[in-house]
Amino acid sequence: MSKGYTEDQIQQVLDNNDIIDVVSQYVPLKKSGNHYMGRCPFHNEKTPSFSVSAEKQLYHCFGCGAGGDMITFVRNIENLSFVESVKYLADRANITLPDSEGFNDQESKKRDALYRMHKDAARFFYKKRCAHDRSNEYLRSRGIDDDTARQFAIGYAGSEYTGLYDYLKSKGYKNEDLADSGLVLPDRNGKGYHDRFRDRIMFPIVSVAKNVTGFGGRLMGKSDKLPKYLNSSETMIFHKGTQLYGLNLAKTNLENGRLIAVEGYMDVISLFQSGIRNVVASLGTALTEGQGRLMKRYVEEVVLCYDGDGAGIRATVRGIQVLEGLGLRVKVMKLKNNMDPDDFVRQEGKEAFQELANNALSTVDFRIGLLEETVDLRRNDEKIQFVTEATKILKEIKNPIEQEMQIQRFASRMQIEPGVIFKEIKNDDPKAIALEKTSSRENSSVRRSIKREAQEMLIGWLFTDKDTARKIASKLQPEHFQKGLYRDAVVHAYHQLKSGQSANPSAYIGNLEEESHRKALSRMIMDVEESTDELLMDCMKAMEMMYIKRSIAYLQKKMGDFNLNEEEFNRLYCELVEKKKELEQMQSMGRENF
CATH class of the missing domain: 3.90.580.10 (Zinc finger, CHC2-type domain)
Structure with a gap:
């Protein structure tokens, strides 16, 4: 206690x-x-x-x-x-705790007994497996070596009717506690008990507090009468919707600040053995909010890697809804030929899996991809329906920069004007009126808002992250930024970089004369988000596109001068055509090519 x-x-x-x-x-x-x-x-x-x-x-x-x-x-x-x-x-958290005044209260005693009982059961199953040739042959056929089997304490439930029950009774456990554990079930005649798990490979489910709370049991062969997987029933210590298989190991092996969520026990074990150890499974169910909150305690990004069949796709869609609803970043891995993670990593290897994880799809791309699989884009009627449904997905994107970039890229691929999609979004969302204007008028208030957000994030990184600052300086000139406070700050940061030093935010802010400028720059630096490659590319691409659009607007204005001679008009026209081509290429360009 x-x-x-x-x-x-x-x-x-x-x-x-x-x-x-x-x-x-x-x-x-x-x-x-x-x-x-x-x-x-x-x-x-x-x-x-x-x-x-x-x-x-x-x-x-x-x-x-x-x-x-x-x-x-x-x-x-x-x-x-x-x-x-x-x-x-x-x-x-809607958790019922026993009376804290009674150190020896009955509920606490029962809980402690259940923990001890499950630990003893795990030892029983493990020893059975070590001495059982068929279960060891099965694990070897699945590519699981002895060391991995030991790390996960993989066991075997024998075919005996009361093998575990007899063992736990010999350890002194009461029938009442055995019945509450879910490890044994009452006989139909009510005169005795028998084992819940029989002739199955056993996977102990271990909490982050390192207690065995339940089990998953898998048949080694096929059966028309029995389920392939059988999990522990809900008990005082086991709640399937609030636990994750493998989290006890993954929490100390978090790569790139993310977790990879898979469907099955064997997926976790195979990936772990291959060296990919930031992986968990949702105990054979669709992800729940409780499991999502548990993930959020450890990471900000989750990569979903479920099977490619109908059930896996439904689980992925559900997982996206749950995790994004909790504020987590979500990506989706698609394995070739609808392979499951276990088969993929054994056939293709760790590096191939990691590469797919690093290039996982955004949830928007995944959902639009699912839509595209149901239509024939060669038919105009189906293409129109596809664009209409995809627009509903694009509408849900909350970040204005990401939304504009996704719309521009999607419109380019569909060979339609981005303004058409903005107009469709506007029909149901007043906020989209401003987004439509951003595609046509440089001086609109929302264009300035998006531009300001991108600029302020970039300036925040220039003053806080030297490596990111170098990437920004390699792509953008001071002229890309708005005159005044923004451009002056960029010029200073670039000057410091060229001299081999990092921009000193406190020194620079202290020398600013206007208090409003000091406050504004302090806010940019304090509020800056952690730099990720994706967010950085989006911000820089947004700045580059707005710079090109500003050039186009300037050329169009110059061409409206009636005093221009034909030679000058033609020169401006050619330059305008080149700028528009450059803009089209930029709109269709992915992050990896920017």
Whole structure:
């Protein structure tokens, strides 16, 4: 016990809450790099110095020094005891905890008994498998070596009717607890019990607190009467919708700040053995919000890699809805010939799988791709229907820069004007009126808004990330940026880069005369998001496209001068044609080619 609750109970409460959500109830937070910033609720301050880390699930105030985890935060903000704070967070997550006053209460005793029982069952199954030739031959046929089988504690449930039951009874467990465990089932005559799992390969399901909470059992052959997979039933310690297979290992092997979600136990194990260890499975069900919240505690991006059959596609669509609804970035992997991850990594290898993961589809591309598989684009009626349905997907994109880039790219591929899609979006969404204007009028307010957002992110990176700053300088000139504050800041940052130094934001801001400029630049630098290759390419491409459009507008204006001679008019016309070609190429260009 720890202060009235077991460590596992406390871990369960922490797993089912997120510190960003908890703190946001009291403090308005804004994303700043890898952290969230706000004004400290524990002392008076004008400038935000209160930092919260979603990755570490901790907070710290650089002003007054307050800090800790979410339990500490609730204790201090609500003036509660430790036990009261845990109970508060448990209630928030709809978790029922036993009476903390009774260290020996019946519910706690039963929970501890179930944990011990499942650990003993895992040992029983493991020893059975080690001595069972057929189960070992099956694992070898699936490419699983002895070391991997040991790491995942893969076991075997014998064909005996009461093998596990007899073993657990010999360990002193009561029939009442055995029945509640789901490991055994009552006989039809009500006079005894028999094993739930028989003649199956057994996969222990281990929580992030390293407790065995349940099992998945797989038949080694085919059966018309029995399900291929059989999972533990819901118990006091096992809730399928809030646990992920393999997370206990993946959480210490997070590559590129992301998790790869697959369907099956064997997918996780094969990928892990190949060296891809940031992988989890959703226990044979479609992803739930509880599982999504658990992922969000560790990463900001999830790559879905489900089977390519109908059930896998439905699970992918459901996963996208759940994870994006929780604010996670989501990508989708499509394996060739609808292979599952287990088969793919064994046939193609680790490098091929990683390459696909690094180039996974955006959810927009995935969903539009599904639509495209149902139509014949050579038929005008089906093409019109396809564009109409795809437009509904494009409408859902929240980031204005990403939405414009996706619309421009899709319109180019369909050989239609982007304005047509903007107009279709506008019919149902007043916000899209502004987006339509961005395709035709440089001086529209929304064009300035999108331009400002891209510029401010780029300037934020110029002053905070030297490697990213070099990439920006290699693609964009100061002339790409708006005159005044923006361009002056870029000129300064570029000058520092050329001299081999990083731009010093505090020194530069301190020398600005206008207070509004100091505030604006401080905001850009404090609020800057973490640089990713995709976001960087989108911002730079948006700036390049707006620069070209500005050149086109200038040439068109010059050509309207009636005093131009024919030679000058023809020169301007040729230059205009080249600029329009350049713009078309830019619109159809993918990030990888920019």
